[in-house]
Amino acid sequence: MPKIVAVTGNEAVAEALRQVNPDVCAAYPITPQTDIMQRFSSFAANGKVKTEMILVESEHSAMSACVGASAAGGRVITATSSQGLALMWEILWIASGDRLPIVMPLVNRALSAPINIHGDHSDGMGARDCGWIQLWSENAQEAYDNTIQAFRIAEHLDIRLPAMVCMDGFIISHSITRMEYLEDEKVKSFVGEFKTLNPLLDIEKPVSYGPLILTDYYMEYRKAHEHVMSKVPGVVKQVADEFEKMTGRKYGLFETYRLDDAEVGIVVLNSAAGTTKDVIDEYRAKGIKAGLLKPRLFRPFPYAEVGDALKHLKAVCVLDRADAFGGSFGPLFMDIASSLYIQDKKPLMFNRIYGLGGRDYMPDQAEHVLNELVETAKTGKVQSVKEYIGVRE
Amino acid sequence: MATPLSLKELSKKEDRLTSGHRMCSGCGAPTVVKMVMLATDYPVIASNATGCLEVSTCIQQFTSWNIPWIHNAFENAAATLSGVETMYRSLKKQGKIDQEIKFIAFGGDGGTYDIGLQSLSGAMERGHDMIYVCYDNGAYMNTGIQRSSATPLGADTTTCPVGSANPGKVQERKDLTRIMAAHGIPYVAQASPSNWADLMKKVRKAHEIKGPKFLNIIAPCNRGWRSKTDDAITLSRIAVDTCYWPLFEIENGVTKITYKPKEKKPLVDFLKPQGRFKHLFAPENEWLLQKAQEVVDRNWDRLLREEEFTAPKSE
Numbered sequence: 001m002p003k004i005v006a007v008t009g010n011e012a013v014a015e016a017l018r019q020v021n022p023d024v025c026a027a028y029p030i031t032p033q034t035d036i037m038q039r040f041s042s043f044a045a046n047g048k049v050k051t052e053m054i055l056v057e058s059e060h061s062a063m064s065a066c067v068g069a070s071a072a073g074g075r076v077i078t079a080t081s082s083q084g085l086a087l088m089w090e091i092l093w094i095a096s097g098d099r100l101p102i103v104m105p106l107v108n109r110a111l112s113a114p115i116n117i118h119g120d121h122s123d124g125m126g127a128r129d130c131g132w133i134q135l136w137s138e139n140a141q142e143a144y145d146n147t148i149q150a151f152r153i154a155e156h157l158d159i160r161l162p163a164m165v166c167m168d169g170f171i172i173s174h175s176i177t178r179m180e181y182l183e184d185e186k187v188k189s190f191v192g193e194f195k196t197l198n199p200l201l202d203i204e205k206p207v208s209y210g211p212l213i214l215t216d217y218y219m220e221y222r223k224a225h226e227h228v229m230s231k232v233p234g235v236v237k238q239v240a241d242e243f244e245k246m247t248g249r250k251y252g253l254f255e256t257y258r259l260d261d262a263e264v265g266i267v268v269l270n271s272a273a274g275t276t277k278d279v280i281d282e283y284r285a286k287g288i289k290a291g292l293l294k295p296r297l298f299r300p301f302p303y304a305e306v307g308d309a310l311k312h313l314k315a316v317c318v319l320d321r322a323d324a325f326g327g328s329f330g331p332l333f334m335d336i337a338s339s340l341y342i343q344d345k346k347p348l349m350f351n352r353i354y355g356l357g358g359r360d361y362m363p364d365q366a367e368h369v370l371n372e373l374v375e376t377a378k379t380g381k382v383q384s385v386k387e388y389i390g391v392r393e
Numbered sequence: 394m395a396t397p398l399s400l401k402e403l404s405k406k407e408d409r410l411t412s413g414h415r416m417c418s419g420c421g422a423p424t425v426v427k428m429v430m431l432a433t434d435y436p437v438i439a440s441n442a443t444g445c446l447e448v449s450t451c452i453q454q455f456t457s458w459n460i461p462w463i464h465n466a467f468e469n470a471a472a473t474l475s476g477v478e479t480m481y482r483s484l485k486k487q488g489k490i491d492q493e494i495k496f497i498a499f500g501g502d503g504g505t506y507d508i509g510l511q512s513l514s515g516a517m518e519r520g521h522d523m524i525y526v527c528y529d530n531g532a533y534m535n536t537g538i539q540r541s542s543a544t545p546l547g548a549d550t551t552t553c554p555v556g557s558a559n560p561g562k563v564q565e566r567k568d569l570t571r572i573m574a575a576h577g578i579p580y581v582a583q584a585s586p587s588n589w590a591d592l593m594k595k596v597r598k599a600h601e602i603k604g605p606k607f608l609n610i611i612a613p614c615n616r617g618w619r620s621k622t623d624d625a626i627t628l629s630r631i632a633v634d635t636c637y638w639p640l641f642e643i644e645n646g647v648t649k650i651t652y653k654p655k656e657k658k659p660l661v662d663f664l665k666p667q668g669r670f671k672h673l674f675a676p677e678n679e680w681l682l683q684k685a686q687e688v689v690d691r692n693w694d695r696l697l698r699e700e701e702f703t704a705p706k707s708e
């Protein structure tokens with residue numbers, strides 16, 4: 001029987017990692033992730049996992065050691081947030097370029113300066129183009145479920161790419177919630193034995209990792225990477241189907257909420273989706289046809305499917321918990337706009353930046369956005385494409 | 394039984410870094426690497442920092458490496474190998490692997506003294522069972538001879554070029570070998586390809602010691618040193634005989650000079666054949682030439698005293 005528990009997001013992710021029981025883990029502290037690696041270290045220290053720990057001196061070395069360990073041939077994890085991810089950035093590209101299925105929870109936190117330890121998506125967005133798979137999670141249950149599924153997706157023999165599992169710092173990582181843990185045996189058999197592919201530790205068949213490839217073939221490698229990325233959504237769905245059979249919990253490339261017959265819609269990642277759904281219910285009760293789309297697989301981004309799910313709306317607001325400085329729009333907005341551009345019929349669109357540095361996202365912000373959406377749908381005019389909300393003037 | 398350290402026997406062994414790589418002719422680095430790998434009969438897995446050695450030995454779709462090899466980035470050869478070694482330990486403990494395998498990281502001086510120092514320090518402190526080999530050619534050669542903290546005092550490089558207001562590098566070299574010794578790791582040594590038997594003995598010894606080991610090996614670069622293409626071994630010998638590059642080891646805190654030149658040659662013997670020091674022989678730079686000699690004398694003297702001081706007390 002699955003176990004009903006009351007735990008924090010970090011606790012849930014640490015529990016998933018314990019159940020997966022990887023071969024090697026590189027650990028380095030950073031708020032709000034620290035708690036995951038601390039809990040995992042305690043599992044290792046108490047013989048609850050077979051994992052060998054590498055207690056590195058930086059996140060740069062954490063990811064570097066993960067690359068070495070993964071290339072050696074085994075299941076490898078680490079976890080990070082914010083500055084830690086920024087420091088790893090160089091090696092993120094190498095992990096994906098070398099096609100190494102490392103799994104890394106990312107507890108989303110704002111980037112310095114000014115230094116801020118709270119949740120926003122600047123860190124994950126800064127790493128969105130580095131060839132990793134990114135799964136985003138609304139709550140502890142999703143973070144737990146996504147972590148387990150991430151191993152299957154990353155290690156799939158058609159994929160072999162590293163995967164990040166994102167959840168909101170503090171809002172999810174540190175709040176206690178009711179959720180379900182699976183039995184250890186079920187998780188173990190779901191993720192299965194790690195299958196090695198060209199392991200360095202095979203002395204009989206020496207392989208070279210990390211060659212120099214210049215103008216003659218570099219581009220073919222990049223194209224091959226893009227090709228592999230295109231296979232990810234299929235595998236994500238296949239793994240989600242199997243997961244649903246085991247747990248009854250349904251996952252797709254994204255979640256839609258009251259979207260099918262909606263006239264206006266909000267697109268939002270992670271924890272803010274919960275609040276938004278509540279407010280949508282209130283508006284529905286008032287007869288306003290509002291709905292929501294919450295991306296789960298953010299990289300690779302399922303453009304066609306997302307566009308298809310949104311194209312019937314009159315107006316869409318994309319809520320971004322990060323900005324892309326330089327006069328352009330928030331990162332999620334740009335992807336949603338691209339998804340809709342290829343559709344014949346396009347909704348009116350605007351972008352609202354919210355919740356930076358952990359600023360609370362309150363129901364009144366969702367109301368404000370929904371009112372604006374209704375107005376836009378009615379007048380056929382977008383007042384202002386991009387604005388910050390919940391901020392002092 | 395391990396292959397005896399005789400040229401006859403060693404020459405029968407297969408090269409673990411094959412010919413056909415694209416390092417400059419006369420480069421010291423591949424010779425150093427070959428010697429290091431020839432010294433052991435154990436299976437070896439290597440990591441390699443970005444630099445001349447790495448870019449020239451594994452170019453799509455060829456590799457000169459006959460052993461499992463990984464290049465990750467510039468500053469993380471040590472961290473990368475620490476990951477490989479940890480996976481090895483994990484799988485060994487789980488009974489999934491039973492072979493005895495040895496681990497060697499190769500990095501240039503830039504990748505070791507400078508940008509990779511943190512990664513190296515971390516890996517050594519954590520106690521991974523591996524040897525880190527720095528092939529020290531005294532500059533960032535791959536990017537075109539820029540100064541590193543291993544560049545000798547007075548040298549002309551492309552980022553501390555000799556000019557009307559600058560006499561070359563004005564700082565002394567960082568003493569990395571001693572920094573590594575200060576980590577308290579079981580074995581640290583300095584070697585030179587001119588003294589091949591000494592070099593190989595050190596590698597052998599290092600492989601038999603469990604834990605982190607560090608070897609600093611001089612590797613002449615004719616491009617950067619502005620020296621003759623066939624001078625790599627001669628120059629590394631002069632480096633040893635002038636005590637610019639003393640051969641010593643520090644085993645569990647005991648310092649032993651493994652070769653003492655019968656007659657310590659003047660540093661100018663090392664500097665003269667190298668174009669990067671040409672300007673030091675101009676009258677206005679005499680002070681720098683003198684200082685360079687003083688630095689060598691001071692370091693050699695300290696090493697002699699250290700040997701005495703750390704020698705095990707005879708009862």
Ligand SMILES: Cc1ncc(C[n+]2csc(CCOP(=O)(O)OP(=O)(O)O)c2C)c(N)n1
Pocket residue numbers: 442443444445446467468500501502503504505530532533534535536541
């Ligand atoms: C993070 C980073 N910074 C800079 C470089 C550029 N770079 C590549 S090799 C190199 C010099 C390598 O010097 P060294 O380690 O001494 O090896 P050598 O080429 O002399 O053998 C530099 C600066 C890089 N690849 N990565």
Ligand code: SF4
Pocket residue numbers: 415416417419420421422445446449530534535613614615616617
């Ligand atoms: S530049 Fe120097 S170190 Fe690099 S390959 Fe040529 S000789 Fe060797």
Ligand SMILES: [Mg+2]
Pocket residue numbers: 501502503529530531532533534
């Ligand atoms: Mg160098």
